[in-house]
Structures are given as C-alpha cells and as structure tokens.
Amino acid sequence: MSTLEIKDLHVSIEGKNILKGVNLTMKTGEIHAIMGPNGTGKSTLSEAIMGHPAYKVTKGEVLLNGENILDLPVDERARAGLFLAMQYPAEIPGVTNAEFIRGAINARRPEDDAISIKNFLKQLDETMSVLDMTEEMADRYLNEGFSGGEKKRNEILQLMMIKPKFAILDEIDSGLDIDALKVVSRGVNKMRGPEFGSLIITHYQRLLNYIVPDVVHVMMGGRIVEQGGPELAKRLEDEGYAGIRDELGLDIKLVDEDA
Amino acid sequence: MTVEFESYPEIKSYAESVAEPKWFTEMRIKALEAQPALELPNFEKIRYQRWPIQVKKALKKFSSDSDLLEELDIEEAKYLVVQLGQDTVREKGLTELEEQGVIICDWQTALEQHSDLVQKYFMQKAVKYDEDLLTAQHVANLTSGLFVYVPKNTVVKEPLTTYFVQDATTKADYVHHVIIVTEKNSEFSYLENLTTVGSEKTTANIIVEVIAGTDSHVKFASVDRLGTNTTTYLNRRGHLEDNAKIDWSMGMMNDGNIVGDFDSDLVGNGSHSEVKVVAISTGKQVQGIDTRVTNIGRHTIGHILQHGVILSRSTLTFNGIGHIIKGAKGSDAQQESRVLMLSTKAKGDANPILLIDDNDVTAGHAASVGRVNQEQLYYLMSRGLPKKVAERLVIRGFLGPVLAAIPSKKIEEQLKVTIERKLVDGQTDE
Numbered sequence: 001m002s003t004l005e006i007k008d009l010h011v012s013i014e015g016k017n018i019l020k021g022v023n024l025t026m027k028t029g030e031i032h033a034i035m036g037p038n039g040t041g042k043s044t045l046s047e048a049i050m051g052h053p054a055y056k057v058t059k060g061e062v063l064l065n066g067e068n069i070l071d072l073p074v075d076e077r078a079r080a081g082l083f084l085a086m087q088y089p090a091e092i093p094g095v096t097n098a099e100f101i102r103g104a105i106n107a108r109r110p111e112d113d114a115i116s117i118k119n120f121l122k123q124l125d126e127t128m129s130v131l132d133m134t135e136e137m138a139d140r141y142l143n144e145g146f147s148g149g150e151k152k153r154n155e156i157l158q159l160m161m162i163k164p165k166f167a168i169l170d171e172i173d174s175g176l177d178i179d180a181l182k183v184v185s186r187g188v189n190k191m192r193g194p195e196f197g198s199l200i201i202t203h204y205q206r207l208l209n210y211i212v213p214d215v216v217h218v219m220m221g222g223r224i225v226e227q228g229g230p231e232l233a234k235r236l237e238d239e240g241y242a243g244i245r246d247e248l249g250l251d252i253k254l255v256d257e258d259a
Numbered sequence: 260m261t262v263e264f265e266s267y268p269e270i271k272s273y274a275e276s277v278a279e280p281k282w283f284t285e286m287r288i289k290a291l292e293a294q295p296a297l298e299l300p301n302f303e304k305i306r307y308q309r310w311p312i313q314v315k316k317a318l319k320k321f322s323s324d325s326d327l328l329e330e331l332d333i334e335e336a337k338y339l340v341v342q343l344g345q346d347t348v349r350e351k352g353l354t355e356l357e358e359q360g361v362i363i364c365d366w367q368t369a370l371e372q373h374s375d376l377v378q379k380y381f382m383q384k385a386v387k388y389d390e391d392l393l394t395a396q397h398v399a400n401l402t403s404g405l406f407v408y409v410p411k412n413t414v415v416k417e418p419l420t421t422y423f424v425q426d427a428t429t430k431a432d433y434v435h436h437v438i439i440v441t442e443k444n445s446e447f448s449y450l451e452n453l454t455t456v457g458s459e460k461t462t463a464n465i466i467v468e469v470i471a472g473t474d475s476h477v478k479f480a481s482v483d484r485l486g487t488n489t490t491t492y493l494n495r496r497g498h499l500e501d502n503a504k505i506d507w508s509m510g511m512m513n514d515g516n517i518v519g520d521f522d523s524d525l526v527g528n529g530s531h532s533e534v535k536v537v538a539i540s541t542g543k544q545v546q547g548i549d550t551r552v553t554n555i556g557r558h559t560i561g562h563i564l565q566h567g568v569i570l571s572r573s574t575l576t577f578n579g580i581g582h583i584i585k586g587a588k589g590s591d592a593q594q595e596s597r598v599l600m601l602s603t604k605a606k607g608d609a610n611p612i613l614l615i616d617d618n619d620v621t622a623g624h625a626a627s628v629g630r631v632n633q634e635q636l637y638y639l640m641s642r643g644l645p646k647k648v649a650e651r652l653v654i655r656g657f658l659g660p661v662l663a664a665i666p667s668k669k670i671e672e673q674l675k676v677t678i679e680r681k682l683v684d685g686q687t688d689e
Contacts, residue, residue, distance in 0.1 A: 073640070075645050078640065090632075092639065092652060094655045103644055104644060
C-alpha cells in the first residue's frame with residue numbers, strides 16, 4: 001500500500017496565490033474526487049503535484065510514502081508512481097503513440113530489462129480494445145490531430161499501460177459525450193485495486209456515476225472546504241456550489257456567479 | 260581561344276593519366292585562368308571565408324584502400340552505386356536501367372563514353388564554371404562524380420541510392436560532381452549519402468546539378484555525414500524547365516564545417532521546387548545553409564522548409580531566399596526556417612529574405628530561433644521520460660517533415676540513428 005499526502009499546500013502562478021493551504025491524504029485502493037467551481041484551483045493542485053514549471057509551491061509538502069517529492073523533477077515524480085491525465089495533452093509530432101508508451105514503460109525498468117516488443121504489443125492491443133480504440137491509433141503521432149475525445153482516451157490508455165500508484169485525472173470528462181465517458185470510466189474502473197489510487201477532478205457529478213469515489217472533497221477558494229462520501233457529490237449536483245458555500249458561511253466569490 | 264596545355268603540366272599529366280576529352284581539359288584550364296579575377300561567393304551571415312575551403316592540393320589520381328569500406332554501414336538497394344574516393348567500388352542493378360535507356364555511370368566513364376552529353380550539360384545550365392572562385396576551383400580540380408541521364412517518358416520508380424565516400428585517410432582534397440538530367444516527361448528518384456572515412460584535415464568541393472526537363476519529376480534526397488575534419492563547400496542546384504518538379508529533402512548531419520548552397524532556378528512556366536532541409540550542429544562546428552529559389556517562369560512555385568537543431572558550442576545559419584523575378588506572374592514563394600537551441604552557448608540564425616519584383620504573386624515567410632517547447636517537454640517527462648530523452652523526442656518530431664520524405668525506410672531509420680547519435684553527443688557536451 002502507498003500513501004499520498006498533501007500538507008498545507010500553497011501554490012502561486014505568475015505571482016498570484018491560487019492554493020491557500022490544501023490538505024488531503026489518500027491511499028492506494030481508494031478513489032477520491034475533487035469537485036469545485038471553475039477557477040478554484042483544482043487544476044493548479046494537479047499541476048503542482050506533477051511539477052509543472054509554471055506553478056510555484058510557496059509553502060507545504062507533497063509526500064509520497066512519506067517522502068517529499070516537491071524537490072524532484074517531473075520525470076522522477078512520474079517514475080516514483082505519479083501520473084497526471086491532463087486536460088490539454090500536448091501534441092508531439094514525429095513520435096508514434098506506441099513508441100512513446102513503450103519508452104515510458106521502459107523508463108521504469110532497468111536498461112537491460114526492456115519490455116519485449118511482443119509482450120508490449122499484446123498488452124497494448126488488449127488495453128486499446130478495452131477503450132474501443134482502433135489499431136491505427138497506436139501508429140499515429142502522439143496526440144497529433146486527435147479529437148478531444150481521442151486525446152482523453154489516449155490519456156487513459158497511457159495510464160493503463162504505465163500502471164502508476166496514483167493517477168490524477170484532471171477533468172477527464174470535459175468534452176466527452178456519454179458513450180466516450182462510459183468507455184473512459186470502464187478503463188479507470190479496470191485499474192481499481194489495492195495497488196492503485198486515483199484523484200479525480202471534475203465539475204460535474206455525472207462522471208462519478210460511472211467511477212464511484214470512496215471520498216469526495218469540495219474545493220473552493222484554494223482550499224478543501226468539505227469532505228464526505230459519494231452522497232456529497234449528489235448533494236452538490238442538487239444544491240450547487242453556492243449552497244455549500246452559504247451553508248459553511250464562506251466568503252468566496254464564484255467565478256461564474258452573477259454579480 | 261587556344262589553350263596552352265603545356266603551361267599547365269599538372270593538369271596535362273592528370274588529363275593524360277585519365278585520358279579525358281580535350282574539351283574537358285580546356286575547360287579546366289579556362290577555369291584555372293579565370294580564378295584570379297574571381298572572388299569567394301557571399302552568403303548572408305555565413306562567414307566561412309577564412310576556413311580552408313579553397314581547393315589547394317594538386318590534381319592527382321589516386322586509389323583508395325577498399326578495406327576502408329568495411330567501416331561503413333551501406334544499405335542494400337535495388338539500384339546502387341558506391342564510390343570510395345575517386346574509385347567506383349560497387350554498382351548494382353544498373354544494367355536493368357540501361358535497357359530503358361537510362362545512363363548511370365561514374366565521371367571517368369561518362370567522359371569516355373558520353374562526352375557529348377556531358378559537354379551539353381556540365382556547368383552549362385545550372386551552375387557556371389566562372390560564377391565564383393569556388394565553382395572555378397571545382398572545374399579545375401574535378402576528379403570524381405556521377406552522371407545520370409534519364410531519357411524522355413522514362414519512369415524510374417525505385418530510387419537510385421549512391422554512397423560517395425570521401426577518403427580522408429590521406430590529405431587529398433575531394434572534388435566531386437554529379438549531374439542528373441531528366442528529359443521530357445520522365446521521373447527519377449535519387450538518394451545520396453555523402454560520408455567520410457579517415458580524419459585528415461581536408462577540403463571538399465561538391466557540386467550537384469539537376470537539370471529537370473519539361474514535365475519531368477525528380478525526387479532528390481540526401482543524407483550528408485561528412486567528417487569532423489572535412490571543410491566543405493556543397494552546392495546543389497536545380498534547373499527546372501516547363502512544369503518540371505524537384506522535391507529536395509536534405510539531411511545535413513555533417514560533423515565538420517560546411518557551407519551548403521542549395522538553389523532552384525524555376526526557369527520554365529509552371530515549374531515547382533519543394534526544398535526541405537534538416538540540420539543538426541554539434542561540437543564547435545559551423546553549418547551555414549543558404550537556400551534560394553528563384554521564380555523566373557510564370558506560375559512557378561518555390562517552397563522552402565528548413566528545420567535545424569543546435570547543441571554545444573555550434574553554429575547553424577539558415578538563409579531562405581525567395582526571389583521572384585519581374586514577369587513571373589502568378590508565382591508563389593513561401594518559406595519557413597526554424598532553429599531550436601539546446602544550449603546557451605550555441606548560435607543560431609534564421610534569415611528570411613524575400614525579393615519580389617512582380618506584383619501578381621503570392622509570398623510568405625516564417626522564421627524563428629527558439630527553445631524546445633516547454634509544454635511538450637513537460638508532457639513527455641510527466642510520463643517518466645528523462646529530460647534528455649524527452650528533448651530528443653521533441654526534436655525528432657520537429658525534424659519529421661524531412662525524415663518523412665526520405666524514399667527508403669532503411670535510410671530513414673539510419674538517419675534517425677544518426678540524429679540520435681548527434682543529439683546524444685551534443686547533450687553530453689552541454
């Protein structure tokens with residue numbers, strides 16, 4: 001079992017404070033969801049954990065199995081067991097999807113023990129069929145010219161092939177129709193098990209009908225303001241974020257709220 | 260003009276040793292006599308004048324040790340020519356082409372058996388012998404090369420693959436000439452590999468002339484891997500007649516200093532040249548690449564795409580020159596030159612130069628010198644790839660447009676390996 005602990009995390013971007021003390025602990029075997037209105041710092045949290053250079057941690061720690069990872073470069077965090085399914089994955093022309101995924105797997109193995117091509121292709125085929133992806137997607141250049149839905153599936157494909165300890169899914173549901181949402185959820189659910197934990201970031205409760213979380217966190221104004229079980233997500237769907245805010249007596253302006 | 264052979268004992272003795280035709284020897288002497296009045300060519304922002312780029316060694320016939328070939332990785336091909344220094348060491352599949360009337364032979368054989376054809380095209384249409392000091396030195400000192408003639412209505416689908424191996428195990432200069440003539444309505448595909456064995460300090464002066472006749476189509480690809488101690492002048496020029504097309508794809512993977520002068524003269528109406536260049540500079544080398552397309556005929560199209568990477572303390576300059584001559588109505592000149600810097604000590608330059616003398620045309624340019632895209636790097640690293648590996652992947656994508664145009668999977672793979680090697684070498688030096 002592994003643990004991921006976020007302690008009093010403060011993060012700024014371009015001098016603006018976005019996260020103002022986030023605390024969250026999770027273990028493998030658990031699925032956590034973070035819900036919150038737009039502009040509340042959900043993506044900032046995921047990018048800061050992964051180590052995007054534009055996000056500056058001004059205070060706090062992120063511990064993976066008790067070790068602070070914030071001094072590690074991005075690739076070492078990844079090899080230590082973190083994965084971020086991105087909202088806007090980069091396009092890399094000239095590098096095929098299959099070649100890239102194989103490289104990512106081999107980056108985690110000793111140099112003299114690379115995965116055999118046969119073995120790799122077998123796993124890739126099986127995983128792609130779970131995600132209803134056509135074979136040609138393996139030979140296309142990484143994300144280049146992929147539709148929004150294809151990119152999201154491709155993130156989950158990488159997740160399933162790489163098998164991290166903890167995966168953060170940053171709005172993996174945005175821009176997906178209901179069929180694609182089911183497919184993506186099927187992939188994530190297949191990963192569920194004692195060696196895998198996931199932190200799912202979303203605005204909408206809908207995704208959580210398909211990937212049922214163990215814990216739901218509500219984030220507002222750069223902090224986690226409420227925690228609960230899956231029923232909390234349903235309540236949010238009914239009452240909206242303003243309802244929770246007012247109930248908690250928080251002085252936070254919601255970005256999309258009318259003045 | 261009467262030419263005094265006797266005054267040039269060196270040329271005379273060389274000419275006799277290879278029994279070259281008189282006209283050719285006369286041309287050598289004319290080129291030699293023209294030299295005092297000629298200067299080195301000028302290329303914007305490429306300062307090579309003080310390099311040992313001038314051919315100085317005596318004109319001399321010599322043979323190379325064929326064991327040297329064992330150092331090289333030569334890919335088999337259906338049609339193959341391998342030359343080591345001044346010698347042709349292998350030819351394959353050419354008889355089959357001969358039956359279609361296609362002539363492919365080395366320089367000595369061309370002068371011996373096709374003297375009239377060579378005389379018609381050699382430094383007549385594309386490059387002129389007295390254009391500048393380097394072209395004149397070329398003619399005066401030329402000792403090896405290849406002649407290709409594709410008759411009209413002839414289609415050669417499989418590429419002719421050539422390996423020209425400069426022998427730098429001795430201090431001999433390398434002066435090499437290629438002519439490719441495609442007659443009306445013919446098609447020809449060509450893949451040239453320039454490489455070096457040995458590490459003596461030498462000078463290479465190489466000119467390639469492609470004369471594309473009416474409605475003909477030439478696919479020209481090259482992988483240039485000349486050695487660290489070879490200083491090179493490499494001139495490749497296309498002369499295009501009505502509706503002719505040349506697709507150039509050149510991979511500049513040299514390790515030494517080089518000036519690449521890549522030109523296309525769109526003389527005929529409707530002619531079209533696509534020039535793609537990729538280059539990687541490493542160590543302390545300087546690569547200056549001056550690519551020009553001149554639209555002369557009406558409705559001509561000239562496109563230039565140059566992508567390069569610089570590492571360590573190296574320099575890479577891309578000039579892109581699109582010149583539309585008055586009267587070239589309905590023509591199009593587009594260019595893009597981009598340089599990626601992987602080291603703060605490297606120097607890169609991308610200079611777009613558009614010279615437009617007619618109104619009824621379209622033209623555009625893009626140029627940049629920058630760093631590896633941080634979002635791409637972040638994405639790749641977030642999957643566990645170390646930074647240097649991620650950088651190399653991003654670069655491979657950046658160089659992709661030319662790689663994709665190489666007409667042989669094997670050579671494309673080889674080029675990828677070469678790119679990987681150059682990048683790894685360069686990265687350790689950062």
